[in-house]
Amino acid sequence: RVSDCGAAEARAAVRAAHEAGAAWGRLPAKERSARLRRWYELMMENKEELARIITAENGKPLKEAHGEIVYSASFLEWFAEEARRIYGDVIPASAKDRRVLVLKQPVGVAAVITPWNFPSAMITRKVGAALAAGCTVVVKPAEDTPLSALALGELANQAGIPAGVYNVVPCSRQQTAAVGEVLCTDPLVSKISFTGSTATGKILLKHAAGTVKRVSMELGGHAPFIVFDSANVDRAVAGALASKYRNSGQTCVCTNRFLVQKGIHDEFVEKFAKAIEKELHVGNGFDAKTTQGPLINEKAVEKVEKHIKDAVSQGASIVTGGKRHSLGKNFFEPTLLSNVxxxxxxxxxxxxxxxxxxxxxxxEAEAVAIANAANVGLAGYFYSQDPAQIWRVAEQLEVGMVGVNEGIISSVECPFGGVKESGLGREGSKYGIDEYLEIKYVCLGGL
Incomplete structure (x- = not known):
């Protein structure tokens, strides 16, 4: 059984993080790095068990769950290395009796609120950076997937992460609002990092405004996938399959709209349909041949049905799929619509x-205009073999990340984040640790 924490437990976790913060922040960077590195090693040693927890919690195919654990662990490895590269500056002073320094210091307690679709990686991408910077954290995992967060906590203890540095407050859907409000309003919390819907992100931003907290928001996406006439159609189909149907389409960077130029439209649709029917297999996540697990809940299935029904009523054609799978419950057939x-x-x-x-x-202008019409801008993809077009479109797409002739772009070394209503800040990469650091200017006078 998992504890159902409420506001009181959330406040207690914040106090624990605050009390542990001074000692953790004073620890030499080399020591913080070593403990994060050990945490990474323990994840890799236990990757099979951790992957099975993910599949049991959200139904993700076991092969994808294995991939998530390796990806998740890589953030601990990366930020273990970045912990030793938090550099300040010495600035030439305008007066001869002064010296000017710039220090980078941890912001303090960070509240980390994560989603169910990547229940391990979305934690380590935030927590790895926070702990490397010298911050302590309170993690509120999604109510559907608390076990992954707790398993990470057990391994953190084994890695020598001190008590109070990594705290978890699992809670039910009924307690989520109360716990979230505490984490966003408690004056001891200095930083909020959230991954989830734009609507929820806006609520958290309002809460955070009261005490002017630092925020990172990785919010909703509506990714376009453009296929130009010059594209290699077979490569585009392979990229489309990976981008759209990974985790049964339940990722914030997965393609939501395919835009295909008229010259290759029919060929692309035909090949895409054949690839879907041949390569995708719906089933239990623990079955080795499964590539598509269930959706997270009935509400998610109903939304897919609603979108299909609306499109068909306006003239769209179902090329393949289009209904709940024969397995029942939350399983849905991979679906392709044309004439959209x-x-x-x-x-x-x-x-x-x-x-x-x-x-x-x-x-091209029409495609870019359609792609940019959304009020969000997380990821975008396009396929082209025209070098000039590649530069033009990559620069014009209003998104934080662009995949050119590539359908999977997430990587620990690269900055993850969006523009417009897709969020604030960046995660991963050398930039990710800056989200948890304050810049302090020190002027030494009378020298």
């Missing part, structure tokens, strides 16, 4: 499910 227009719900909202709507377009 920008007036349909599936091109205006993030579906977060295994639905691929294809829009036919004529010109």
């Amino acid at each position: 227009t920008t007036k349909m719900l599936c091109t205006q909202e993030e579906t977060f499910g295994p639905l691929a709507p294809v829009i036919r377009f004529e010109t």
Whole structure:
């Protein structure tokens, strides 16, 4: 059984993090690095068990769960290395009797609120940076997937992370609002890092405004996937399959809208349909041949159905899939729609499910305009073999991350984040640790 924490437990966790913060922040960077490195090693030693926890919690196919654990652990490895590279500056002073220094110091207690779709990696991507910077954390995992966060905590203890540095407050859906409010309003919390929907992010931002907290927000996406006439269609289909149907379409960077130029539209749709039918297999996540697990809950299934029904009512055609899978419950067939227009719900909202709507377009300018019409901008993808077009489109897409002739772009070394209503700040990469550091200017006078 998992504890169902409330506001009181959340405040206690914040106090524990605050009390542990001074000692952890004073620890030499080399020592923090060593403990993060050991945490990484323990994750890799226990990757099979950790992967099985993910599959049991959210239904993700075991092969994908293994991939997530390796990806998750890589953030601890990366930030163990970055912990020793937090450099300040010496600035030439304007007066001869002064010396000017710039220090980087931990912001303090960080509240980390994470989603169910990547229940391990979304924690380590934030926590690795925070602990490397010298911060302590309180993690509120999604109510659907608390076990991954708790398992990470057990390994953190084994790695020598001191008590109070990594805290977990699992809670039910009924307690989520109260716990979230505490984490966003408690004056002892200096930083909030959230991954989830744009709507929830806006609520948390309002809470955080009262005490002017530092915030990182990785919010909703509505990723376009553009295929130009010059593209290698077979590569584009392979990229489309990976980008759309990974985790059954339940990722914030997965493609939500396919835009295919008229010259290759029919060929792309035909090949994409064949690839879906041949390569995707719906089933139990623990079955070795499964590539598509269930959606997270009934509400998620209903949204996919709603988007399909709306599109078909406006003239879209179901090329393959289109209904609940025969396995029942939360399983849904991978679906491909053609004859889609920008007036349909599936091109205006993030579906977060295994639905691929294809829009036919004529010109580059038209495709870019459709892609940029969204109020969010997390990831975008396009396939082209025209070098000039590649530069133009990459620069014009209003997103934080662009995949050019590539459908999977997440990597520990690269900055993850979006623009517009897709969020604030960046995670991973050399930039990720800056989200947990304050800059202090020191002027030494009378020298």
